[in-house]
Amino acid sequence: MNNKNNIYVINEVAMRLLKIRATGLPLFDKVCEIDFVASQRVSCDDAEKMNLIFSKGSKKYYSSNVISFIGINASGKTTILKLISFVCKMLNNEGINHISCNEIIDGMQEDGEVVFDTYFNVEKYIYLLQTHIVKEKTGFAIKDEFLKVKSFDKVKNKADIFEFDDAKTVLVRNSNEAFLLDDVSIIVACNKKIKDPLFFTEMLEYTNINRLSISEDCPPELIAFFDPGVEYLHIRNNVKDVDICLKFKGKDEIVLNQFQELNRYLSSGTIKGINTFLKAIKTFEVGGYLIVDEIENHFNHEIVSTLIRFYFDEKVNSHGATLLFSTHYAEILDEFERNDNIYIVRNRKGITAENLSSILKRNDVKKSEAYESGLLEGTVPMYDAYIDLKKSIIHSRQEDRG
Numbered sequence: 001m002n003n004k005n006n007i008y009v010i011n012e013v014a015m016r017l018l019k020i021r022a023t024g025l026p027l028f029d030k031v032c033e034i035d036f037v038a039s040q041r042v043s044c045d046d047a048e049k050m051n052l053i054f055s056k057g058s059k060k061y062y063s064s065n066v067i068s069f070i071g072i073n074a075s076g077k078t079t080i081l082k083l084i085s086f087v088c089k090m091l092n093n094e095g096i097n098h099i100s101c102n103e104i105i106d107g108m109q110e111d112g113e114v115v116f117d118t119y120f121n122v123e124k125y126i127y128l129l130q131t132h133i134v135k136e137k138t139g140f141a142i143k144d145e146f147l148k149v150k151s152f153d154k155v156k157n158k159a160d161i162f163e164f165d166d167a168k169t170v171l172v173r174n175s176n177e178a179f180l181l182d183d184v185s186i187i188v189a190c191n192k193k194i195k196d197p198l199f200f201t202e203m204l205e206y207t208n209i210n211r212l213s214i215s216e217d218c219p220p221e222l223i224a225f226f227d228p229g230v231e232y233l234h235i236r237n238n239v240k241d242v243d244i245c246l247k248f249k250g251k252d253e254i255v256l257n258q259f260q261e262l263n264r265y266l267s268s269g270t271i272k273g274i275n276t277f278l279k280a281i282k283t284f285e286v287g288g289y290l291i292v293d294e295i296e297n298h299f300n301h302e303i304v305s306t307l308i309r310f311y312f313d314e315k316v317n318s319h320g321a322t323l324l325f326s327t328h329y330a331e332i333l334d335e336f337e338r339n340d341n342i343y344i345v346r347n348r349k350g351i352t353a354e355n356l357s358s359i360l361k362r363n364d365v366k367k368s369e370a371y372e373s374g375l376l377e378g379t380v381p382m383y384d385a386y387i388d389l390k391k392s393i394i395h396s397r398q399e400d401r402g
Helices: 077-091 187-191 220-226 259-264 268-286 301-312 330-335 367-372 383-401
Strands: 016-023 031-035 050-056 059-064 066-070 113-122 125-136 139-151 168-172 200-202 230-237 242-248 254-256 289-292 322-327 342-347 351-355
Touching: 016 050, 016 059, 016 077, 031 077, 031 351, 066 077, 066 301, 066 330, 077 113, 077 187, 077 200, 077 289, 077 322, 077 342, 077 351, 200 268, 220 230, 220 268, 242 259, 254 259, 259 268, 268 289, 268 301, 268 322, 301 322, 301 330, 330 367
Parallel strands: 066 322, 066 342, 200 289, 289 322
Antiparallel strands: 016 031, 016 113, 050 059, 113 125, 125 139, 139 168, 230 242, 242 254, 342 351
16 A cells, blocks of 8 residues: 555544445446435525535535435345445445445456445545455455545535546555455555544344344433333343343333343334434434435334434534435425435336436425326336236136136
């Protein structure tokens, strides 16, 4: 790894994502690009619900605090969240062979490669980390990689943020360096200089498994929000095991030894609610990113709306944390006043994610109606598939009668 000059300085502040671009992923149609920077005009009212990245004179650049991915079943929403998770974990020094969601790069041809362009900023500097991943006999390896940097002073408009042709290359991967594992990004050198690196947490493993995962007492206000009949939920860590103490109002305390036993006493919505909101509260404390797949699972609409509104509230979310989630339900989109923090996910000849602002120019169109009407194309189940299913059901019933 070569340091070409000494101009590159990372100050002691947290890293913030600006864009992820992935090329060559087996399940995707060409390039997948997720942009965290607002593409539409930001009004004074909008600004209160967004994160100011930097300002230059009268120009201000913002990122979204909530980004949603919506699509029909099997459109690729979960895969896109795994893509974002993969990049976040790579930025946090995890070896790509050990990242839990590295199946997104599985299926790569022996002579193929996947390229990730990750744009991020730390204080007044913007960085581009380009990572080339190949498949080898023993697993995946990073073949080539470089890091470029430039100052925000070079930015005149949004397009300039992602223009790096004239930027300084400050780190280049060197395969001869024995200390650097071949599946760990060179970003590890930068993270040593950052006091608060990228904070990231996800709930992808809880999409189909609903179990409580906490290591300390549940805040009484949180448990009361989901189940007002509960007086407290305490966690006592003993030398050999854990005591889970649950007390309903007017009842004796219940002591359990395993978290799955709570499923007998608490609703699935309460369990998911505690898990999700505790992780959200952590991001509010330090900034960072929370990924939730199928956010409506076990939740009613009002609880989902509450979580989204917390991320939009600058008093709650004072550090500019970001919620990324997938959903099947168009009604959730009506929580958004803007179009540029919504992605329409489709899977035709491969997965694509299209920003709603490039399809729907007006913010005042009701988003759920546009989605459900088919105006956006590929957002409602195919009519031919519906007819075939209907005929099949009718035919099977006729055979049963005959």
